[in-house]
Amino acid sequence: MTALQGLLGPDHVLTGDDAEPYLLDWRGRYRGEALAVACPGSVDEVAGVVAECARLGVPIVPQGGNTGLCGAGTPDGSGTALILSLRRLNAIREIDVENDTITVEAGCVLQAVQDAARAAGRLFALSLAAEGSCTVGGNLATNAGGTQVLRYGNARDLTLGLEVVTPQGERWDGLRGLRKDNSGYSLRDLYIGSEGTLGIITAATFKLFPLPVAQSTALIALPSLEAAVALLARARAGFGPALTGFEVMAADVLGQVFTVFPEQRLPFAGEGAGAAWHALLEVSDSESAAHAQARFESVLGNALAAGNALDVVIAHSDAQSQALWHLRESIPLAEARLGKSIKHDVSLPASRIADFVRDTNALLQARYPGVRNVVFGHLGDGNLHYNVARAPGQSEAALLALQPEVYRLVHDSVHAHAGSISAEHGVGQLKRDELPRYKGAVELALMKRIKAALDPQGIMNPGKVLQS
Template sequence: MIDLAVLHGIVGEQHVLTGDAAAPYLSDWRGRYIGAALAVVRPGSTAEFAALVRLCADAGVPVVPQGGNTGLCGGATPDASGRAVLLSTQRLNRIRAIDRDNDTMDVEAGCVLQEVQQAAHEVGRLFPLSLGSEGSCTVGGNLATNAGGTQVLRYGTMRELTLGLEVVTAQGDIWHGLRGLRKDNTGYDLRDLYIGSEGTLGIITAATLKLYPLPVARCTALLALSSIEDAIRTLTLARQGFGASLTGFELMAGNCLQAVQRCFPAQQLPFDAVSAALPWFALLELSDSESEARARERFETVLGEAIEAGCVRDAVIAGSLAQSRALWHLRESIPLAERELGKCIKHDISIPVSRMAAFVRDTNQALQQAFPGVQHVIFGHLGDGNLHYNVAHGEHGSESDLLARQDAVFEVVHDRVHAVGGSISAEHGVGQLKRDALSRYKDPVELALMHRVKRALDPLGIMNPDRVLPPAAI
């Protein structure tokens, strides 16, 4: 046990929260996980984080790091024991430096993603990570889960967007690893080890991020499609026609966009009734560094080829930045519509693009056989094979009945993901939601190596315990 007065001495009494003041930090934003903590502490510097971790290590007290608390797998929610100290990065929110010549910026873990994007834009640069939760998620959480988003196709995940890290280890030491180097071959890549580890090995407190030139032109189109096979054929044409300029290719089932229109009537599909009733839609974006005219010509040429080939039934091309934002807003509103309609069983999976259509067809059939009437809510980043394959209760089902079957639904979906060589977690992390499933789908040698890394870096097991790794195997 730790005396709260000692915590007050490190960060100040106003930054140690208990009781009602701590409650907002103890539940995930979907309300699926609710925990307890000895205290919620908001350090304001890396040195304070280090002092707090040393204190917890000496006392054998678990540490749970938390950023914007926008996660979907319960990775930042403490358990119900009330033993843990939750360390929030809320106050660790400075942009330390921007180097335009090196195209890098040093930011602290509590920086909100949208603020990082804006800071880069103000100096004529682009930080390309883009998520629906970018107005509230933080860089630390993005790093902890190796976030992807809508522009992975061109720029990669957070792992590819990060050059260096500053980390507080499980012993309370500080690894000063902020480096703006594209090449550094001086040993093991600790950066990649901490990214995606969800706070189970240490706490990322700052990062050196890559910046890119602002695109001169962007072209966006919403496509109406008859099948996933047509979406894949269109993606292939876009890759061939756009090359590295292809920024995004988002797939959305028709019922997802219908839900957006029901929940948010101001948002309507820009198609006639026939096209709006098609089962699939795709959002396609090209970014060009040369000229608006060149981008538009390439864009229209490729779309024309897709229409002539019969891949695309109808298309709407944004004629302005405002129209482009409106099309993206449709896509980004799908998770919000899901939330309005009730809790569902979420799957964040990665599938080889070539097997995507067969996976969706076969898994839909298997779920309907096992759980008649469930609704399939399918959307995601087709360009990099990341699908949000979600399952909702149907018209005659209930939220509670669906959630009671969660483990059985997971097994049906994850078994088929595994069978096609996919992954059960693409960008949301593992947290506590998928922790126990790793034993079923991970290679035993791979899992054993992960356990060894955990024991080596966190021998006391205090860093975000019972997350990511199945507890029985630790």
Template sequence: MSLVDALIGCAGAANVLTGADAQPYLTDWRRHATGRALAVVRPRDAAQAAQIVRLCAQARAPIVPQGGNTGQVAGATPDGTGLAVVINMQRLNRIRGIDTQNDTITVEAGCVLEAVQQAAMQAGRLFPLSLGAQGSCFIGGNLATNAGGTQVLRYGNARELTLGLEVVTPQGEIWHGLRGLRKDNTGYDLRDLYIGSEGTLGLITAATLKLFPLPRARRTALLALAGLDAATALLNRARGGFGAALTGFEVMSADCLDLVTGVFPEQRLPFGPMHPRPAWYALLELSDSESEAHAQDRFESVLAPALEASEALDVAVASSEAQSAAFWHLRETITLALAAAGPCIKHDISLPVSQLADFVHETDAILRQSYPGLRLMVFGHLGDGNLHYNMLGPGGAGKEQFAAMESAIQALVHDRVHASGGSISAEQGIGQRRVDDLRRYKSPLELELMGRIKQALDPLGIMNPGKVLA
């Protein structure tokens, strides 16, 4: 019996896709990589997923775990050999339970992030992981990449939001680790090992996640700034004034928002003409646990002095939930605007907050001198030091001409990040696209230790080969 026949016997013909039916699952979101697969299989539950993994292990067939396929580094795309089995998690989409006394929610890996947020809200709780792709990304993918998003400043990455996991091992066993414990000091923390491993150590099938009280009031402001150094000063002021109530602090270059309003003319900036023209914008959000009045007082206590100190050129405070959503929509559609604008070179970097302004100023200058006409599109999560340092090609540059620049530009940017003690991947992972970069910037000992872990847990090397550690 062939492996495909065995998979059909396990999951049913409707959930084993081959040929043209499999094609939608074989290209990454950015359309940079298209692979081939023996089959795409959609298990209904963890037990069936474990059976599928056992069949693949017996056949020595590579396995590519796949969630919503919204990643930036082709981590859920098979290679071109056609030997791999893609395990897509879309049918594992149940909310298994909510415990409001323990403030936890247990969900399957195929749950869309937005559905988890809504389930928590219906129970009177907050699940704070928030991403631009939250309407289509899966929780399993969020955990596999240790996703960050816009509220890391207050709540942490996906790893900090996770208490327990259910995982299918490369041998097809199920680790039942769905414990809702905040204290469990009984040996190695397997949970943290699997989170961020991009499906190279096992297949996450469910998770127990932390919930939080819903804020009693929110305040959102969009601020126009003269420079990124002003944003850093404003962040320090906001941290001092708001403490843990500061849940979001995003920065966007003026070029980013000009692009958004150009591609999506229905979106508007809430400012009139300013001289000098703002070079940057900051999106700041406060979540208050007391009252609307308390939130307003705290907001004014920070924003008024910031304007007096010229840390901000102007400020627009959202007067309604709709206006707050409109401010966030400006931020969240930058990626879509970049996709519409043409080929884009992307970097997902992190540095100490104190170094970001100098890094951007100096690296911008080097790139503009070396590549005249390059359009720099920089935005990100200033509060945790993570910037999406992206660029569009010079006007008139063809796709092939711009692609020829990519390797040199990425090496320049990543070399400068590494020299500053930063990371070349803050929240998007390594996938296929950054494997060579990982080899270049990780120390030999780090790579060796990671390789030992991979060999110990996946001795056949069948879990997501070619990703992270190729």
């Protein structure tokens, strides 16, 4: 502890009550203990802290904005680990407009990166509900997705280069703003999505894009999830790469939003108000608002005529567009207000999504009558947030006691439909013990060899992703 205080200053080594906020995960599911919380302010300080931990064999739990959903940033209960918070590494180092890149430190809040890019006349395309508090280091650690993956890809697709501190306290400077670099193994891709188990990402160089000239948003009432999948195919054909977002929400999910936030409401009357599903589409246009609106009306008009949609509301102003997106963004907040649920972050081929939801809903109702299926997500990239909430009269504790059984049922169904049990939230400690059931022996062995090669002491975020 004295060595850390000498390196960082006593104000940046937290213990006791000062450390408490770092010990509990955002969902309130995991609480751990730690020797202390180290808050370095530079990459050299990060390297110094890691080198000292390596010398002493002290485990390290990297933490960004502490908004993760799988417990990857929370220590275990032993109290033997050091939490390494990257929040003070929050500088925007460079914006290269001509190269369309931005280089930022890992503790930058995602929204601050978006704002800096916009001020330079560019778009940073990663966008998700926690963007006002999550940090880009955490986004990279879980290969975050969000609402624009359909057009721009996950965090990995948006990243050109990284700066990483290895488990030995060495600094790898891979901050290259190159679109093409085939000069060896792609170390960048190893660290992205590794949830702090291979090293500590301290900075990244990201791709930027031109700001769209116009964006159009529409909310579509749908008769079924099958209709949503058909509409997605029609939208892809009609809009091409201009289609930046395609979200889907079950009617009862929006019902939760209206229960918690009664000032919000659906902009439909008649048949559209009673639709079983709703989709939220966004198109980014490089020509003009009039061009975007004309394309929207043509494609969605054809969808109505074909029976893929019951009703359509197109936003005609930024305020109307924000109101439609606010419906989608309010879903996690409404869920949190209504109590804990059993959450799943899964991905499936678009062609299998409707079958998966139908089959899994039926399996859950047969085994646990009355539980509520809370289904929404990024249909455009096959990512569903398939959550299970309490049945009427069921206590929160009674539901959570079923979590291992529900995970097994849902994840087995995901696997049977050729999907993945983790789309964008990561594995952490939540899904660690589930992974061997769905990963092949060779794949798991390769992952363990990589871990052993890069972190032979096993000090980087132990107990996360892989079983010991």
